[in-house]
Amino acid sequence: MLWGVSGPLFLVDYVTAVAGALAVALSIRSLTGWRTRGAPLTTVELAYLRDRALLACQVGLAALRRAGAVHVGELSTLSVDAPPPARSTPLVRALHAALRQPQTWAALLADPGVARALRRLVGGLVRDGWLLTPAQRRRIALGTLPLFGVAVVGLTRLLESAVEGREAGGPASVVGLLLACVATLLTGWWLCEVPETGAAARRLLRRLRREHAELAPEHRPAWSEHGTDELLTAMALFGPRPLLAVEPAFAQLVGVDPERTRPAASAKRP
Template identity: 75%
Template sequence: MLWGVSGPLFLLDYVSAVAVALAIAVAVRELTGARARGAEPDPVELAYLTDRAGLACQVGMAALHRAGVVRPGELATLTVDGPPPVRSPHLVRALHAALRRPQTWAGVLADPQVGRALRRLVARLLRDGWLLTPAQRRRVALGTLPLFAVAAVGLTRIVDSAVEGRDAGGPASVVGLLLCCVATALGGWWLSEVPETGAAARRLLRRLRRRHAELDPQRRPAWSEHGTDELLTAMALYGPRPLLAVAPRLGALVGIDADRTRPDPQRTLARR
C-alpha cells in the first residue's frame, strides 16, 4: 500500500511533501510578475492596482474636484464647468469629457470614452508588468497542482485502507492524515485564486504604504494641510475615504460606501 510504511511515518512523509508542494506554489506565485518595467504608476494607475476600475475613477474625480471643475447637479448628477487639469491622465480627461453634460455616476462609468480610457490604462499596466497576463495567471494556477496531487495521495491511502481493510496506522494517525489532507486541499484552493497584480505591483504597493503611512485615513490626517498629490496618493493606496472627508456630497455621488472605504489588501482577485 502507499504503503509499506507505518501510519506515523507516512504522516511525517506526507507533511514533508506538503511543505515541498506549498513551497513550489508560493515560489511560482511570487516569481510570476516579479519584474516590472517602465515608469512607476501614477495615482490613477495605483488606484487600479489597489482596487480596480471603481477606485481609479474615484481618484480621477478627486483630481477634477481639486481642480475646481466638477460640481454636483440636480437629481444626483455631476457636471463640469471648466477645463481638465493640465497634464491630466487619460482617464481623468475621459471622465471630464463624460461630464460635459450632466450625468449620474452610473452614466459616467458606462460612458464609452471612460471605458476606452480604462482599457488603455489596463493595457499599459499589462505591458509594463504591473498586471499579470492570462498566461501568467494560468502559470500561477498550475503551480498549485502539486498541492492537490499530495492531497489526493493522502486521501487514496485512507480510502484504500478502509476498502481493503489494510492498516493505515492508529486512530491518531488516520485522523491526523485526514485533517492534513483537508488542510492541503483548502490551501490549494485558496492559492488557486490568482491575483491580477504581479509580485512587482504588490511589492510597490507595500513600499508606498510604508512610505506614506502618515496618509492612512485611520491616522486621521488633516487634509486641509495636504495638497492634491497627497490626497490622490492616499486614495490610491488606502481607498476613497479621503474624498468623503474633503467633499462628502461628491463622495456620496460617486458611490463611496461609508461602511466600506478601505480596500481589503487581499482583494487582488477582483476582475472588471
C-alpha cells in the first residue's frame, strides 16, 4: 500500500488524509459541550470560565468593595463592616463571611468556606454544560488519534525508504512528506491540550467580548461614566485590569499584578 504510488501522489494522498483527520479532531472539539442548560451566567461564573478561581474571587471581592462592604486594614488585611449586596452569588457571600474576621488576600483564598463555594460553583458549571466532564475531555483527546495515525504512515514510508533503500520519490517529494509529517505531529500535539470549557462557553465568551468591546482595557474606558455592573463585566470578560484603573492600590492588594496585566503594546515601551 505504501509503495504502490509515486512520491508526489503519495504526498497528495497524505495531505488529504491529514485534512480529514484534522476535520474529525476539530469537529469533536467544537461539538463537545455545545449545549447548555440552566439560568444565565453571573459575572462571577463568567470570570471562572475565563480565568478560573482567582479571577472569580477577584470579581466577587470587587463586587463587595464597590458596595462599600470591604475595607483595608493594617498589614494589608481585608474585613467587612456592612452586609453583602442583595442577590449576591454564593461565592460572594462566602467571601463576605470569611472576612468577618480580618484576613489577608492569601488567607482569604485558602478559607474553607470560600473553597466550598468554589467547588459548588464548578459543580454547577459542569452540570449545566459550561465546563467539560472528564469523559468529554477524554473524547476530545482521543479525537486527535487519527492525526497521529496518519503521521505514523508517512514516517513509516520515509523510514523504510531510508533503511531498505526503496524509492520514496524525488527530493522534493521526500522533503515535502517529511515537513508534512512534522506539521501533523505538531498539530496533533497542540490539539492534545484539551480546554476545560465547552464549546458553548467559548462561544459565549467570544460573543460577550464582541458585545462589550468598548469595555476592553486597551480602549481605556472612562470608568467614571460606567457603573459597578460594567466594571464587573469588564473584569469577567477581559481580566482584572479594569480594577487597576479604578482602585490601583486595592487591585494590587488582591493579587492584580500591574506588570503582568499590562497591554503588550504598552509593555514594550521604554
